[in-house]
Amino acid sequence: MIPVQFDYLAPTSVEEALAALGEHGDDAKIMAGGQSLLPVLRMRLNAPEVVIDLGGISSLRGIRDDGDALVIGAMTTHHDVRDDSLVKEHALLLSKAAAEVADSQIRHRGTFGGALAHADPAGDLGAPALALGAQFVIAGPGGTRTVEAADFFVDLFETAIGDDEILVEVRIPKHTGWGAHYEKFVRVAHQWPIVAIAATVKGSIDEARVGLTNMGSTPLRATATEQALAGASATEDGVREAAQLAAEGTNPPSDLNGAADYRQHLARVLTGRAVLKAAGA
Amino acid sequence: MTKIELTVDGAAVSDDVEPRMLLVQYLREKLGKTGTVIGCDTSNCGACTVHLDGTSVKSCNVLAVQANGRTVTTIEGLADAAEGELHPVQEAFRECHGLQCGFCTPGMIMQAVDLLAENPHPSEEEVRLGMEGNLCRCTGYHNIVKSVLHAAGQNEGATA
Numbered sequence: 382m383i384p385v386q387f388d389y390l391a392p393t394s395v396e397e398a399l400a401a402l403g404e405h406g407d408d409a410k411i412m413a414g415g416q417s418l419l420p421v422l423r424m425r426l427n428a429p430e431v432v433i434d435l436g437g438i439s440s441l442r443g444i445r446d447d448g449d450a451l452v453i454g455a456m457t458t459h460h461d462v463r464d465d466s467l468v469k470e471h472a473l474l475l476s477k478a479a480a481e482v483a484d485s486q487i488r489h490r491g492t493f494g495g496a497l498a499h500a501d502p503a504g505d506l507g508a509p510a511l512a513l514g515a516q517f518v519i520a521g522p523g524g525t526r527t528v529e530a531a532d533f534f535v536d537l538f539e540t541a542i543g544d545d546e547i548l549v550e551v552r553i554p555k556h557t558g559w560g561a562h563y564e565k566f567v568r569v570a571h572q573w574p575i576v577a578i579a580a581t582v583k584g585s586i587d588e589a590r591v592g593l594t595n596m597g598s599t600p601l602r603a604t605a606t607e608q609a610l611a612g613a614s615a616t617e618d619g620v621r622e623a624a625q626l627a628a629e630g631t632n633p634p635s636d637l638n639g640a641a642d643y644r645q646h647l648a649r650v651l652t653g654r655a656v657l658k659a660a661g662a
Numbered sequence: 663m664t665k666i667e668l669t670v671d672g673a674a675v676s677d678d679v680e681p682r683m684l685l686v687q688y689l690r691e692k693l694g695k696t697g698t699v700i701g702c703d704t705s706n707c708g709a710c711t712v713h714l715d716g717t718s719v720k721s722c723n724v725l726a727v728q729a730n731g732r733t734v735t736t737i738e739g740l741a742d743a744a745e746g747e748l749h750p751v752q753e754a755f756r757e758c759h760g761l762q763c764g765f766c767t768p769g770m771i772m773q774a775v776d777l778l779a780e781n782p783h784p785s786e787e788e789v790r791l792g793m794e795g796n797l798c799r800c801t802g803y804h805n806i807v808k809s810v811l812h813a814a815g816q817n818e819g820a821t822a
Contacts, residue, residue: 382703389664389681389727419723420705422682432681436728460717484795485773486708489717490724570794571706 384422387429391437395520395549398433403522403545405431411547412436413456413495416487441494441549444468450516450552455494460485462493472553474561474581474590474659478509481563484571497533498548500540500599502634503573507534507600508592509563512579514554521546534599556590559583562658564651565594568638575638576647578627580655585615589623589656596631596648603627606652615660617653624653666730670695671739679726685719686710688726689736697738697768701797708796711769711776712736718776720795737768740775751775751813760809762800770796774810783814 392398402409410429412418414436421427435441441456444465451471453462462468462479469476482488482496482505496506497517515530519542528541535541542548565577577594589610591603609623628645635641663678670693677692689695689712698721701709705723712721713735741749748756751774761767770793777784777792784792789810790803798806 383684383687384682386680386682389725391727391730415725415728416705416723419684419725423684423703423722434725434728484708485776485792486711486718486720486795487705487723489714490719570791 382423382425384419385425385428387422388431389434390431391434393437393439395438395440395547398435398438398547399520399522399545401431401433402547405433407544409433411498413498414458414490414492415495416483416491417495417499417501435547446471447552450554453493453551453553455492455498455548455550457493459483459488459491459493459496463488471555471557472513473559474509474513474556474563474579475506475553477561478505478563478579481505481565481577487571494548494551497551498540498542500534500538501573502537502598502600503595505563505565505574505577505594508577508594509579509581510551510553510592511600511602512581512590512592513556514590516552516554517541517548518550518552519543519546520549525549527552531602537598556581556583560585560659560661562655564655564658566647566651576633576644576651578648578651578655580652580659582610582615582656582659585660585662586610586613586620586656589613589659591627591652591656593627593631593648596628596633596644601631603629603648603652605629606656610656615657615662617657620653620656624649624656627652664727664730666727668729668731669733671734671736681725681727683726684722685712685714685724685726685729685734686721688729689721689734695736695738698736699765699768701765701769706797707766707769708773709766709769711772711796713772713776716779718773735772737772740771749775751778751810754813755806755809758805758809758812760801760805766796766798766800770798770806774813777810778814784810786811 408430459479517528561581565574579592593601605626628648633644667676701707710721
């Protein structure tokens with residue numbers, strides 16, 4: 382399977398990329414690592430006239446310490462996020478989730494920003510980003526703006542990124558020393574999760590953040606669970622009640638992998654497991 | 663057409679290619695390197711795995727233009743052919759009977775080499791997880807895992 386013909390642009394700066402996007406508008410598609418885009422193009426589910434490859438913009442790669450936050454360049458690969466020592470220290474949840482994206486080959490090419498901008502509800506990074514209160518830095522013709530995680534994910538494959546904008550980096554408030562676990566339930570290794578739970582906890586347990594993957598059209602926060610976990614003990618009995626609240630207010634899809642009520646059941650069970658593992662219990 | 667220049671299996675190559683051409687097509691159709699195979703065409707099976715700048719990628723999920731200026735190693739460039747020797751991982755697959763029909767083998771070996779470069783002494787579980795992006799429809803994976811462990815110097819699979 383071969384994509385339809387397109388023109389290929391490889392800008393070397395964000396300004397150049399924005400100019401190309403401005404010129405070609407709806408006819409253009411931004412390519413980050415291409416690991417989700419290329420299958421779409423090959424299956425001809427999309428046929429852009431122009432592909433703008435961000436691979437040549439070195440300023441979009443890398444992770445830096447910025448006081449109370451980490452800043453992750455949009456083109457940083459999953460592999461690099463997984464192994465980064467700053468991420469492990471200050472946002473362990475992202476390292477754990479990045480390790481679970483697809484498979485090794487895909488993690489070498491696929492990017493943090495690309496996956497978040499793609500906004501697949503079954504993608505592994507949305508729930509952790511939401512749980513950690515990520516801020517999305519988006520560049521456009523008028524400069525850059527910052528969007529809170531709660532406002533970034535709009536709907537299935539839809540984010541707050543405008544047609545003439547590019548996600549350039551993601552700020553992750555530091556959760557230094559917090560325990561973390563990404564509990565992913567799959568039918569086949571390396572596939573998308575049927576449901577996954579992103580949990581990170583301070584102490585055992587002073588505070589908790591819990592994100593849900595594939596429990597709706599966007600990543601979700603299990604806020605009732607988070608509140609119930611504050612001050613809970615990191616034991617099966619201690620987290621059971623809080624985990625039972627994990628599916629509250631969710632409207633998950635029904636598909637060949639499972640019905641909505643099964644997904645809600647999974648969310649409750651997996652939340653208990655994820656929180657205990659995050660707490661090191 | 664877009665001009666690309668890259669290094670493939672140690673040789674500098676340059677070509678004008680359509681931007682839509684996949685790296686695996688370029689390797690097979692332009693360079694004749696048919697040792698790298700197309701299995702599923704959906705980025706699932708890993709049969710087309712090659713190394714791009716030293717790390718494994720699925721070459722059906724990379725455009726040839728994305729490899730511009732970079733270094734590609736395929737199964738054909740893994741061993742020193744002039745010396746007539748196999749790469750140690752290739753040798754291990756032969757020794758441990760790590761294949762049946764052989765179709766997935768180029769990708770399996772390229773991924774195994776990547777895995778061992780990152781983790782020279784993996785546990786069996788780490789091998790299974792590290793090879794999760796490569797599908798085999800014949801072996802049930804058992805001898806493939808043995809082969810990788812054998813290549814890593816853990817010899818319990820050697821008698822298979």
